Amino acid sequence: MPNKSAALDDVFNALGDPTRRAVLARLCQGPTSVSDLAAPFRMALPSFVQHLGVLEKSGLIYSTKKGRVRTCYVKAQQLSVAESWIATQRSLWEQRLNQFDAYVKTLKPGETT
Amino acid sequence: MPNKSAALDDVFNALGDPTRRAVLARLCQGPTSVSDLAAPFRMALPSFVQHLGVLEKSGLIYSTKKGRVRTCYVKAQQLSVAESWIATQRSLWEQRLNQFDAYVKTLKPGETT
DNA sequence: CTGATAGTTAGGCTTATGCCTAACAAATCA
DNA sequence: TGATTTGTTAGGCATAAGCCTAACTATCAG
Numbered sequence: 308m309p310n311k312s313a314a315l316d317d318v319f320n321a322l323g324d325p326t327r328r329a330v331l332a333r334l335c336q337g338p339t340s341v342s343d344l345a346a347p348f349r350m351a352l353p354s355f356v357q358h359l360g361v362l363e364k365s366g367l368i369y370s371t372k373k374g375r376v377r378t379c380y381v382k383a384q385q386l387s388v389a390e391s392w393i394a395t396q397r398s399l400w401e402q403r404l405n406q407f408d409a410y411v412k413t414l415k416p417g418e419t420t
Numbered sequence: 421m422p423n424k425s426a427a428l429d430d431v432f433n434a435l436g437d438p439t440r441r442a443v444l445a446r447l448c449q450g451p452t453s454v455s456d457l458a459a460p461f462r463m464a465l466p467s468f469v470q471h472l473g474v475l476e477k478s479g480l481i482y483s484t485k486k487g488r489v490r491t492c493y494v495k496a497q498q499l500s501v502a503e504s505w506i507a508t509q510r511s512l513w514e515q516r517l518n519q520f521d522a523y524v525k526t527l528k529p530g531e532t533t
Numbered sequence: 534c535t536g537a538t539a540g541t542t543a544g545g546c547t548t549a550t551g552c553c554t555a556a557c558a559a560a561t562c563a
Numbered sequence: 564t565g566a567t568t569t570g571t572t573a574g575g576c577a578t579a580a581g582c583c584t585a586a587c588t589a590t591c592a593g
Contacts, residue, residue, distance in 0.1 A: 311438045323432035324581090325424045328505075335513040342539060352540075354582050361580095375539045375590045383513050386506055392441075393503045399448040400496045437551090455569065465570075467552050474550095488560045488569045 314366070318389045321365035326350070327358050334368060334381040341370075341377045427479070431502045434478035439463070440471050447481060447494040454483075454490045 321327055330344055345355040359379065362368045366385040370377050434440055443457055458468040472492065475481045479498040483490050 311442070315441065316436055316438060319432050319436035322502075322506075323429055323436055325429060328428065329424070332509055332512070335509050335516065337516055340539085350581095351583055353542085353584090356540075357581070372540085375588095377540070381509075381513055383510055386510050386513075389435075390503060390506045390510065393435075393499055393506075396445055396448050396494075397496055397499050397503065399445070400494055400499075403448065403450055453569085463551095464553060466554090466572085469570075470551075485570090488558095490570070 314388060315392055317365035318367060318385060321361050321367055322389065324358065324361075326355070327362055330358065330362060330379075331367060331381060334379055335383075338378050338380045341379065344379060427501060428505055430478035431480060431498060434474050434480055435502065437471065437474075439468070440475055443471065443475060443492075444480060444494060447492055448496075451491050451493045454492065457492060 322331075326348060329347070333339060333344060341356065341359065342352070344359070345352055348355055359368070359370070363370060366382055366388075368379050369382055370379040372378075435444075439461060442460070446452060446457060454469065454472065455465070457472070458465055461468055472481070472483070476483060476492075479495055479501075481492050482495055483492040485491075
């Protein structure tokens with residue numbers, strides 16, 4: 308059932324864009340203002356802010372506004388959500404591999420194929 | 421630079437859909453034919469096969485056709501690609517947290533606002 | 534108060550995504 | 564051979580995604 312999770316949808320979709328991954332990577336180095344974040348990209352500011360919106364909606368970042376400056380921060384827990392989904396699948400797969408290995412070992416040599 | 425990776429785009433986008441995650445989870449249990457994979461979903465077969473196309477393009481799965489049956493398999497290496505990108509970011513972030521902690525400890529008690 | 538700076542809102546355009554039906558092809562079974 | 568099963572191809576439609584410009588608001592510096 309955990310595959311029908313809107314949270315995972317949002318997180319993975321957010322990660323599926325190079326601009327957004329770059330922003331996230333940047334934010335892992337420390338909090339940054341919107342325009343500083345935007346500077347490296349040649350993209351109109353409203354477009355860029357849309358990416359921030361996607362990241363924020365996914366829970367991967369959050370932001371606060373003080374005066375006219377909005378500062379963005381990573382929220383690493385949300386990264387773990389994605390990471391652990393993947394890890395779970397990988398472990399399922401490895402488990403199955405091991406079962407298969409075990410099964411193969413029950414066969415006489417040369418019996419595979 | 422690793423944030424401008426088309427491979428990561430494809431993998432994360434593939435993971436950003438519940439149908440595709442479910443398929444992947446299923447395949448982690450073992451290889452399955454297209455129609456067996458499709459059975460749990462009430463979706464026209466061509467639509468479903470499009471999802472398989474996305475997964476295959478991303479490298480998360482591969483498939484072979486024997487007779488009229490196409491069998492699909494996971495490719496767990498590709499899962500690790502995504503997993504390790506995330507792990508890298510997380511570790512960057514934790515590193516920075518530690519640096520910050522260290523910095524805080526250089527301050528006299530009570531000096532942190 | 535004026536002008537610059539930091540974001541936001543509104544609206545539009547183009548392409549991609551996710552779904553569908555209908556028709557086809559190829560393998561297998563009776 | 565004729566019917567069935569297992570996919571595939573073609574084409575269409577609606578919504579979402581990603582980008583843009585123009586115009587606006589709010590804060591801060593002088």
